[in-house]
Structures are given as structure tokens and as C-alpha cells.
Amino acid sequence: xxxxxxxxxxxxxxxxxxxxxxxxxxxxxxxxxxxxxxxxxxxxxxxxxxxxxxxxxxxxxxxxxxxxxxxxxxxxxxxxxxxxxxxxxxxxxxxxxxxxxxxxxxxxxxxxxxxxxxxxxxxxxxxxxxxxxxxxxxxxxxxxxxxxxxxxxxxxxxxxxxxxxxxxxxxxxxxxxxxxxxxxxxxxxxxxxxxxxxxxxxxxxxxxxxxxxxxxxxxxxxxxxxxxxxxxxxxxxxxxxxxxxxxxxxxxxxxxxxxxxxxxxxxxxxxxxxxxxxxxxxxxxxxxxxxxxxxxxxxxxxxxxxxxxxxxxxx
Ligand SMILES: NC(=O)c1ccc[n+]([C@@H]2O[C@H](COP(=O)([O-])OP(=O)(O)OC[C@H]3O[C@@H](n4cnc5c(N)ncnc54)[C@H](OP(=O)(O)O)[C@@H]3O)[C@@H](O)[C@H]2O)c1
Numbered sequence: 001x002x003x004x005x006x007x008x009x010x011x012x013x014x015x016x017x018x019x020x021x022x023x024x025x026x027x028x029x030x031x032x033x034x035x036x037x038x039x040x041x042x043x044x045x046x047x048x049x050x051x052x053x054x055x056x057x058x059x060x061x062x063x064x065x066x067x068x069x070x071x072x073x074x075x076x077x078x079x080x081x082x083x084x085x086x087x088x089x090x091x092x093x094x095x096x097x098x099x100x101x102x103x104x105x106x107x108x109x110x111x112x113x114x115x116x117x118x119x120x121x122x123x124x125x126x127x128x129x130x131x132x133x134x135x136x137x138x139x140x141x142x143x144x145x146x147x148x149x150x151x152x153x154x155x156x157x158x159x160x161x162x163x164x165x166x167x168x169x170x171x172x173x174x175x176x177x178x179x180x181x182x183x184x185x186x187x188x189x190x191x192x193x194x195x196x197x198x199x200x201x202x203x204x205x206x207x208x209x210x211x212x213x214x215x216x217x218x219x220x221x222x223x224x225x226x227x228x229x230x231x232x233x234x235x236x237x238x239x240x241x242x243x244x245x246x247x248x249x250x251x252x253x254x255x256x257x258x259x260x261x262x263x264x265x266x267x268x269x270x271x272x273x274x275x276x277x278x279x280x281x282x283x284x285x286x287x288x289x290x291x292x293x294x295x296x297x298x299x300x301x302x303x304x305x306x307x308x309x310x311x312x313x314x315x
Pocket of ligand 1: 034035036037038039040041058059060061086087088089090110111112113114115132159160161162216217218219220221222223224225
């Protein structure tokens, strides 16, 4: 990794998605937001539709998707808000989604995710968080590669998390077959995988004009915390050293970094990086809960993960 000065923008942790997209016209652009019917995904989709884009909510719950699409259409007046079925933990569902996609894709937001779930395995025996957060999105993005290349200047955003600091990808035992399952380590591993995906995809797809970045949206109260007890959340906030009233962003602030990375002319041609609070992250300092881990940007680990992902999906 070469040491470079992190990219900064005029935006901050308090900026909202509407503020970062102000003045940007996305008419004629086609967008997919996975998990677009909950939490940060709703605000991301609403903002991009508000800027004129055609937005497809890729969701596993079609009813929730239809309700969200109606709300967004009513709020923005943009009728081009579509809903499509996508279950990222089911490779047949991902394959059906990519096969049905027609035409160019300008922006792919790999937003859906599951956090700290009890030990669960897919039908293939894959650990659920890695399977959903990484492998599902890996299959989706690679399946849509041609559509992204056809757009000319497409951008892919991978939602990672500061929780990536909890674990590198443990290549020796990704699926917790030989070690005790620990929900936060599994989540952290999957979120590191999201960053490594951005590093490798950005390099592989540069010649197609596609840029790929990872983001940490901040801490936002959403359905993501469904598997975490309130007392555990309170303890984590207390340990973070951040005042409780400042610990959480609003969903509008949470969507800002994704929307910035997906649309801002300030980031034209920028890829393979990790952003938080609307700016490229500094390297993590030991003990801090900010910044990006060196292992998440490691090009060798990124290449290894890419190979492992291809092999896993082919197995
Ligand atoms: N909120 C935070 O504090 C925070 C912090 C750091 C990173 N993030 C990241 O931000 C992203 C969005 O999180 P959020 O806070 O908005 O959470 P959320 O409200 O729980 O939304 C997550 C979305 O992912 C969907 N999803 C889960 N498993 C899926 C699957 N197998 N196939 C398709 N969709 C699936 C969920 O669908 P259902 O509604 O059907 O369950 C939901 O729509 C996640 O990647 C998360 O890791 C969030």
C-alpha cells in the first residue's frame, strides 16, 4: 500500500444525503440499491430518486419494497422507482436478478446487510453474514459487470462498517468450521471483505471506466440492530468514548457517504478506497474505532479473496 493523503470533501459527519447531492442531476442514470426498503437504503434510494435517477429497490421482501417505492414516488414525484426480488443469501435468486437486468447500470449500491446474527448457514453451508454481505454482493456485482461497463463511468459502492476493525478475512476458516462461532467476528470479517472487494474490483474494472469504493455510513438506529440487545448497544457506545447523544446519526446523515461516493463530481475517477463521514478515512490507529485497517486495503488479500469467492461460488 502506498501512503497517500486521504481525499477530503467539504462534507462532514453531519451532512445529509440531500446536501451532498444538491445540484447534481441524475436524470437518465439507472441505479440499484440492495436492501432499499429499510434503514439507510430507503434514504439512499429516496435521495437518488429525488435527483432524477431511475432507482430499483432490490429487496427480499417485495411487499416492503412496494410500500417504500410508493412512499418515494409520493415524496419525490419521480415515478421511475422500481422493485425487484433479490435474496443475497440465495445464489439462485442473485442469478435470476442479474439475468433479468437489461441495459446499462450507472450506480450499484451494495447496501443490504445482516449484523451479528446467531450462527446460521446457507443451504451451501456458508456462514450467513459472509454469504449475504460479501458473497451475495460479489455474485451480484460480477453478474452485473457488463451492465456497469456499458454505462460508461459507472460507480459501485460497497457498504462496509467500522466493525471491519474487528476482524480481517480469516482465510483459514472463513465459515467458522474449525473455530467457535462469534457473531461480531463474523460480521467484522464480512465487512472487511466488502472493502477488499472494492480494492480488487476497482483495479480489475478500471479499464471499463468503473470505480468501486467502500463506505462506513456511521452508526444509525435501524433494523440492523435487531440481533443486538439494548444493553449491549449501550455498553458499546459507553466503550466508544462518544457522548451518547452524538453516537447515532439520522438515516439522512447515514445515507450521505454512500450518496456522495456514488454521485459526487469531487470523486470522479476515485476508487479502491474507504470513506467515512463523507471523507476518505485515515489509517486506523490502534485502539481507535475510526479509520481503515491496513488489512482491509491489502491488495494481496483482495486478490486472494476474489479467487476464493470465485471458487466458492463455483463449488
Ligand atoms: N446502521 C448502522 O449503524 C450501520 C453501521 C455500519 C454499517 N452499516 C451497514 O449499512 C448497510 C445498511 O444497513 P441498515 O442500517 O440500513 O440496516 P437495515 O435497516 O437492517 O437494512 C438492511 C437491509 O438489508 C436487507 N437484507 C438483509 N439480508 C438480506 C438478504 N439475504 N437479501 C437481500 N436483502 C437482505 C434487509 O432486508 P429485510 O428488511 O428483509 O431484513 C434490509 O432491507 C448494511 O450493509 C450495514 O452493514 C450500518
